[in-house]
Amino acid sequence: MKPARSRFAPSPTGYLHVGGIRTALFAWLVARRSGGQFILRIEDTDRARHVAEAEQHIIKSLRALGLAFDEGPDIGGPFGPYRQSDRLDIYKTWAERLIQAGRAYADPYSPEQVEAFRKAAQAAKKPFLFREHRPAEPKPWDGTTPLRFLSEPKAHRWHDEVMGDLHTGPEVVDDFILIKSDGYPTYNFAHIVDDAEMHITHVIRGIEFVSSTPNFMNLYEALNLPVPIIASMPPILGPSGTKKLSKRDGAKDVLDYLRDGYLPDAFLSFIASLGWNDGTEQEIFTREDLIQKFSLARVHRAGARFDEKRLAWTNGIFIRQLPLDELFVTVQDFWPDEAKDAGDDYKRRVLALVQDRLKFAKELPELTRFFFTDLPVNPTLWQEHTQLKKLSSDELKTLLLQSRESLAASDFGLDDLTTRLNALLEQTQQKPAVLFSLIRIATTQAPFSPGLADTLAVLGKQVSLRRIDAMLATM
């Protein structure tokens, strides 16, 4: 496999959402898989939509997900600069070549005039084609008007790694703008120049560019440039299943998922599974699996819906597979406030008990709070418990007293606790559903918790007895 040079070329207009990340991931995979380079290029030629902080935010997001780039605006590289606004003179040079070759001309119309042409075409239910209004003898371009490409309408055929073999007729080829009247190039022109100068081999981008690809082919020809490998990604859909996932549907900033405690690798595995699989029944992919098995040709052509439930499941799998020490590090910022004075050893023991229950790190506080603080006694917990509510208050109190007595003699080692709990079942002739529930509620005051013996062992003797006493006092 030849080393590929792929790039991710976002427009800095806001944060990165799942669709953008998937495109970045696939481009990254193509590069890593082939031992090539992954390049970040900032396409900031639209001054109106430009958001100052967006570039840093995008870089941060990419790094946070472990999608490191080898060349980019902040780290440079052999073919920089990697920000289009810093490359204006380069586009001018290439534009000059086109002008010399008679393949570019000054647009003589005002925006209003062009708009009128467009309206007329629309009214006639015809596609708008600028070249139908091409001036017979254009004036020399002075840089104050748009510079247009002089296209040579013809049919185009090309291969898209994802979409397959595509072809269109000459009717879609038009004289698009190369350089805008503000001196900035359009995407259509700039990306082709940049990809050539940066020796990009794989152009991986959203499906919205498929219809303009014939125009790009026309430009490649005019510039005598080889056409890179092209791959168009289908959209990630919102809940409706028809529209692209939008902010309204909760297309969150990917950093938000990380803030909620989703693991980068889990997130990547899930995102990759949206439209891609390796043809086997494997559902979960590690980063290494992905690098090893990914191929553009196996990307589904249809759009895929974003399913948060499946994301949560995926994340749960990764959390459970993580060695405790690694999980401990990744959740360090998610502990409840009450845990701030707790020791690492204690926290580690708590974490071991909830590892199976964690879907994402942000759930940690609700799952573990009672390990760090005495929750207020909550009578509804046993008064409305399906098993416990069958017993009278006195019966419950007696049972709890008996339990306290036995636990008071325990060393609170797991073995001893297990033995005692079992003996208590014998002694009281109660089902675990009754006795264990009672002790569990008394010692946690929480609606749910890990296994009883485990919980008691971690809580320790002093805390456990104190909580039992607190409950007894209310009965």
Added chain:
RNA sequence: GGCCCCGUCGUCUAGUGGUCCAGGACGUCAGGUUCUCAUCCUGAAGAUCAGGGGUUCGACUCCCCUCGGGGUCACCA
């Protein structure tokens, strides 16, 4: 409207003419794992393969039409 693309369980998907009265996973439901929650295990429901025509001995797979959805037709990317 023109051009292009897409259409398999609720969801993500396997499937490239026969091994598919369509397989896996998520989700849902039921049962089991000494208590709750979760994990784990078992099982169930769930897709007339968008619809209709062909081609073929045989079509989810090939062709045509229809329907539905999407993209595009910007001095946005």
